[in-house]
Amino acid sequence: MRSLVATYGRGLTALFCGLALIWLLGLIVLPQLFMLERSLWWQEQPAEAFALTKRIDDLYNEVSLLEFDRRAAEGEEVAQLEARIAAKRAEIAELEAVEVAPVRVYGLANYVKMSGLHFWIFVKTIFYAMLVTLLALVVCYPIAFAAAQLASPANAALLLLGLVVPYAINELLRVYAWLMILDYQGVINSFLAWLGLVDFEKRTWVPFLEYPGAVFVAMVYAYVLFMVFPMYNTMETLDRNQLEAARDLGASTWRTHWRVVIPHARPGIAVGCIMTFMLSAGSFAVPQIISRGTGGDWFSQLIYRQFFESFNWNVGAAYAFTLLLACIVFIFLVMRLAGVGIRDIAK
Amino acid sequence: MRGQNVELVDVAMRFGAFTAVHPTDLVVEAGEFFSILGPSGCGKTTILRMVSGFLEPSQGEIRIGGTPMRGIPPNRRPTALIFQNLALFPLMPVWENVAFGLEARGVDKPTRRARAEELLRLVALEGQGHKRPSELSGGQRQRVAIARALAVEPAVLLLDEPLSALDLKLRQHMRTELRAIQRRVGITFIYITHDQGEALTMSDRIAVMSQGRVEQVDTPDRLYAAPATAFVATFVGENNLVRGRITRAENGLALADTPLGPLRAANPHGLAAGAEAMLFVRPERLQLGPANGIDNRLAGTIARRALEGPYLHLAVATAAGTELLVHATNRGGLDAWQVGAPVEVGFAAEEAMALPTGPLAADA
Numbered sequence: 092m093r094s095l096v097a098t099y100g101r102g103l104t105a106l107f108c109g110l111a112l113i114w115l116l117g118l119i120v121l122p123q124l125f126m127l128e129r130s131l132w133w134q135e136q137p138a139e140a141f142a143l144t145k146r147i148d149d150l151y152n153e154v155s156l157l158e159f160d161r162r163a164a165e166g167e168e169v170a171q172l173e174a175r176i177a178a179k180r181a182e183i184a185e186l187e188a189v190e191v192a193p194v195r196v197y198g199l200a201n202y203v204k205m206s207g208l209h210f211w212i213f214v215k216t217i218f219y220a221m222l223v224t225l226l227a228l229v230v231c232y233p234i235a236f237a238a239a240q241l242a243s244p245a246n247a248a249l250l251l252l253g254l255v256v257p258y259a260i261n262e263l264l265r266v267y268a269w270l271m272i273l274d275y276q277g278v279i280n281s282f283l284a285w286l287g288l289v290d291f292e293k294r295t296w297v298p299f300l301e302y303p304g305a306v307f308v309a310m311v312y313a314y315v316l317f318m319v320f321p322m323y324n325t326m327e328t329l330d331r332n333q334l335e336a337a338r339d340l341g342a343s344t345w346r347t348h349w350r351v352v353i354p355h356a357r358p359g360i361a362v363g364c365i366m367t368f369m370l371s372a373g374s375f376a377v378p379q380i381i382s383r384g385t386g387g388d389w390f391s392q393l394i395y396r397q398f399f400e401s402f403n404w405n406v407g408a409a410y411a412f413t414l415l416l417a418c419i420v421f422i423f424l425v426m427r428l429a430g431v432g433i434r435d436i437a438k
Numbered sequence: 439m440r441g442q443n444v445e446l447v448d449v450a451m452r453f454g455a456f457t458a459v460h461p462t463d464l465v466v467e468a469g470e471f472f473s474i475l476g477p478s479g480c481g482k483t484t485i486l487r488m489v490s491g492f493l494e495p496s497q498g499e500i501r502i503g504g505t506p507m508r509g510i511p512p513n514r515r516p517t518a519l520i521f522q523n524l525a526l527f528p529l530m531p532v533w534e535n536v537a538f539g540l541e542a543r544g545v546d547k548p549t550r551r552a553r554a555e556e557l558l559r560l561v562a563l564e565g566q567g568h569k570r571p572s573e574l575s576g577g578q579r580q581r582v583a584i585a586r587a588l589a590v591e592p593a594v595l596l597l598d599e600p601l602s603a604l605d606l607k608l609r610q611h612m613r614t615e616l617r618a619i620q621r622r623v624g625i626t627f628i629y630i631t632h633d634q635g636e637a638l639t640m641s642d643r644i645a646v647m648s649q650g651r652v653e654q655v656d657t658p659d660r661l662y663a664a665p666a667t668a669f670v671a672t673f674v675g676e677n678n679l680v681r682g683r684i685t686r687a688e689n690g691l692a693l694a695d696t697p698l699g700p701l702r703a704a705n706p707h708g709l710a711a712g713a714e715a716m717l718f719v720r721p722e723r724l725q726l727g728p729a730n731g732i733d734n735r736l737a738g739t740i741a742r743r744a745l746e747g748p749y750l751h752l753a754v755a756t757a758a759g760t761e762l763l764v765h766a767t768n769r770g771g772l773d774a775w776q777v778g779a780p781v782e783v784g785f786a787a788e789e790a791m792a793l794p795t796g797p798l799a800a801d802a
């Protein structure tokens with residue numbers, strides 16, 4: 092802090108710190124607190140009051156409909172419609188006078204009353220996200236290692252560029268690309284049809300999109316970079332002589348990796364796993380686009396529905412918060428497993 | 439542990455169009471402390487990597503204990519390599535570092551532990567096994583690297599400038615230490631260095647390399663006393679070198695015309711009259727003061743002097759403008775040898791040597 096003041100002067104330092112604080116509060120802490128608050132209450136009304144509210148809502152709908160008609164109406168119809176609108180409005184006013192406002196009840200019910208099906212989807216999502224993470228790890232480890240240690244600098248640069256280029260393309264387009272590949276009449280099936288193995292007429296295509304594997308593949312593809320780069324960064328700092336020393340002492344490739352490369356790259360592996368897990372556990376677009384409702388839901392889709400289809404923000408917030416907690420637990424688990432602290436990861 | 443000999447037969451290494459090691463024949467005897475000495479970039483590491491198996495020679499054959507090594511990977515050769523930066527595993531405790539080779543060979547943990555402790559005792563590090571390499575001093579890390587390499591019971595230990603990272607005092611101490619360890623374990627050491635002092639003090643024999651070629655293979659004594667080329671003469675030890683043309687050659691002696699006047703020198707290469715030559719004489723072979731009956735006599739004034747207790751180092755400027763280095767033992771009477779004082783310098787013909795002209799160490 093003192094060094095900051097020394098470098099930039101008091102005014103600029105205050106500005107920096109102020110901006111950082113606003114960012115921290117405005118974009119991270121406040122929305123989360125807001126969500127948390129939302130998730131902790133729900134609205135309650137007696138049953139007949141609920142019917143009343145429903146009736147009022149219906150009346151409002153009717154009024155808007157009539158107003159719509161009136162705009163199109165001509166002659167005496169206008170007066171007639173206006174009379175009906177006035178009648179409805181009077182009724183609304185009457186009902187609203189006796190309407191009991193719903194009360195907010197605070198409690199943990201939003202968290203606890205998750206249905207069996209939703210809970211199953213939650214568990215499945217966590218499990219799938221772990222699987223995607225594992226898959227990405229298995230795919231990326233050799234790539235990161237090759238780029239960091241085996242390839243010549245020029246080749247390594249090409250390899251990394253090859254990995255980055257797809258990320259210049261919008262995530263949605265990347266996922267759509269997989270859709271086109273895996274679709275019923277997509278690239279693979281067309282190829283199979285060309286080979287005469289499937290027949291589009293008879294609909295004997297292979298339904299790749301209906302397998303959970305389709306979402307995995309697309310997700311691994313969508314998020315590999317977040318796995319590769321942290322790993323590459325740590326592996327790159329590994330002294331090549333260490334590999335040669337291990338080999339010279341008689342170690343097999345497997346042992347060299349287990350004893351030398353992996354321990355060294357542990358922070359990078361942990362960061363990669365955490366990022367991939369968080370992204371895939373919270374991914375909405377990939378399962379939405381790929382499965383189009385044919386496969387099982389992911390939890391993120393469920394949250395979306397709570398918010399924007401059931402308009403139940405309270406339950407949505409509770410679900411979202413549950414997912415967040417699961418992710419945090421995962422982070423600590425990975426850090427414990429990898430034996431790395433926050434400090435290592437920050438590096 | 440038994441040492442084995444290492445033979446290089448017509449071995450060369452090319453990287454694309456660049457030849458790092460020209461075709462070379464070399465025999466390192468079993469149990470020998472053999473050094474490869476040369477300036478940086480002359481191909482020393484390349485030779486070591488070919489012996490250890492990390493590089494396959496572009497041409498020729500390497501045999502260890504008579505067995506051809508082509509196609510045998512580093513982990514299956516009877517060699518162990520000590521890297522320039524040691525390459526200890528920083529995340530393993532010292533004892534696991536030492537026992538790594540045994541671990542790779544499937545030795546069980548109690549045996550590994552015991553063996554590691556034994557080796558640590560050999561390099562005077564007993565009881566330090568639980569520490570991380572980073573907790574040790576430079577010299578101690580050095581010894582861990584040696585213990586780690588010895589653990590796999592190699593027949594040949596390859597060392598790539600292992601002392602270059604240490605400070606002078608420790609380096610000198612480690613020279614003695616390394617030599618003692620080599621005597622104790624009795625295996626072949628191939629030691630790479632660009633430091634001629636290191637090579638001279640430790641080795642049984644030395645190969646001097648320049649630009650991918652071995653210039654001379656000899657004992658330290660002969661290398662110093664009878665360098666084969668101008669390069670070796672200038673790379674090993676201090677020297678005076680004067681260019682000239684041979685005017686007469688007979689009975690193993692040569693008379694040469696030089697900027698310092700006619701000089702006589704031994705002619706081990708049998709250079710003929712008319713040949714260009716380099717006359718070479720060690721600073722300690724020059725005699726100060728008037729003396730009769732000496733073949734070569736030169737006059738000059740003292741340009742610089744440095745007293746090192748028992749020794750006096752002088753730079754004598756001659757009339758021709760060349761400077762001669764003179765190392766004399768301090769026998770008192772230092773007042774006579776002050777800067778600016780006129781001196782006479784002389785040397786017998788046998789003390790000097792006429793060498794064929796060639797690149798010098800200073801050019802490399």
Ligand SMILES: Nc1ncnc2c1ncn2[C@@H]1O[C@H](COP(=O)(O)OP(=O)(O)O)[C@@H](O)[C@H]1O
Pocket residue numbers: 453456458476477478479480481482483484485
């Ligand atoms: N893999 C390589 N590719 C191309 N040139 C190399 C390679 N390894 C070494 N060289 C070159 O070979 C020469 C000798 O290198 P090296 O054996 O490391 O020298 P030294 O160990 O004597 O300093 C150097 O000029 C170096 O640049």
Ligand SMILES: [Mg+2]
Pocket residue numbers: 479482483598
């Ligand atoms: Mg080298």
